[in-house]
Amino acid sequence: MRGTTMEFGVLGGLSVQDSDGRHLPTAPKQRQLLGLLLLHPGEVMPIRTCVTEIWGEHPPPSAATTLQTYVMHLRRLLARMPSVGSREAAHERLRTTGQGYLIAVRTDELDLLRFERTVARADRAAGDDATVARLLGAALALWDRPVLADVRTGPVLRSAVTHWEARRLEVHERYLDARLRLGRYRDVLPELAVLTRLHPTHEALHARYMTALAQTGRAGDALAAASRLTSRLARDLGVAPGPAIERLKAVIRHGGTVPVPSVLPSLPGRRRV
Missing domain, CATH: 1.25.40.10 (Tetratricopeptide repeat domain)
Structure with a gap:
């Protein structure tokens, strides 16, 4: 069955696709909002935070209303995807919750979550360097x-x-x-x-x-x-x-045996020259 797999990407360019192709907003501010939500999957992003991201510290009076319009356009985009398929499903994906918005994605759908899941597997394999x-x-x-x-x-x-x-x-x-x-x-x-x-x-x-x-x-x-x-x-x-x-x-x-570094500081301390 076509269109059943959905994938979101943030580790590189912004990406939204399913087996029917790529589905991305073209408007810069809508892309900005979608990127913000995907970098915080499953987390409510307050309206104030979204407004600050898109318009900075001095947003126009219409910012909150315009933000609602951006959310509406993103839902329409999702609803057109075969893997979503309906307005109701798009609302489940991109939710209005309290005083903010939340995007719901599964771990296997977002590259950021797959990255963290794979790193967690490596954590559990500590001691087996090949794995x-x-x-x-x-x-x-x-x-x-x-x-x-x-x-x-x-x-x-x-x-x-x-x-x-x-x-x-x-x-x-x-x-x-x-x-x-x-x-x-x-x-x-x-x-x-x-x-x-x-x-x-x-x-x-x-x-x-x-x-x-x-x-x-x-x-x-x-x-x-x-x-x-x-x-x-x-x-x-x-x-x-x-x-x-x-x-x-x-x-x-002195030509000694060079050890493999273990825990080293990533940044210098307060040592003065």
């Missing part, structure tokens, strides 16, 4: 671009996007650690090279990069990475690397 790496790799594969990359964002969405991008990086770090513990040093080098360029003051990523370089016989490159980190921390933040980086440098200089 952890496989599951976290599958979770990360759900992302193809930054969250809601093609949606205009206001203050509420910007905060939510920042949260989820930080969550993505946290999971990516755990994925890299599992692969390092499995001895896949060469495999992780390209990813770590990119990540350390994107996050030039992130000490934990640099520690992982230095470890992978040293373990593949590139001690000089590992120390050069540490030097770049030191310079960037001093220039951008006025701090020096923490003791974990200094210990790692000393081990590499």
Whole structure:
């Protein structure tokens, strides 16, 4: 039977589709509202929050009424989808609840929820690095671009996007650690090279990069990475690397066994240069 599967996407561009094709609002503010609701699935988003997201701190007097119109258009879009099929079902999907709106989606329908479900499975597999790496790799594969990359964002969405991008990086770090513990040093080098360029003051990523370089016989490159980190921390933040980086440098200089990083600070502390 056609049209029975429904999928929503936020881990990249905004996406709404079923087996009948893609169904997306074209109006920027409607896309903004839908993105806001999907980043908070099953959670009531107060009208005031929705208004602030779309119009900022100084909304027009008609904002609440216009918001109702946007919700009506989104429901019409959903009702036209074979996987929804009726106005009543669209109202069940996009509900008016109290003083706000809520979108109801199942875990298997939204990529964000599938991501978290897969990460939770990896949590339960702790100690089995091969399984952890496989599951976290599958979770990360759900992302193809930054969250809601093609949606205009206001203050509420910007905060939510920042949260989820930080969550993505946290999971990516755990994925890299599992692969390092499995001895896949060469495999992780390209990813770590990119990540350390994107996050030039992130000490934990640099520690992982230095470890992978040293373990593949590139001690000089590992120390050069540490030097770049030191310079960037001093220039951008006025701090020096923490003791974990200094210990790692000393081990590499003396040709010792380089440990796989365990728990390292993602950001420098209050160390002054």
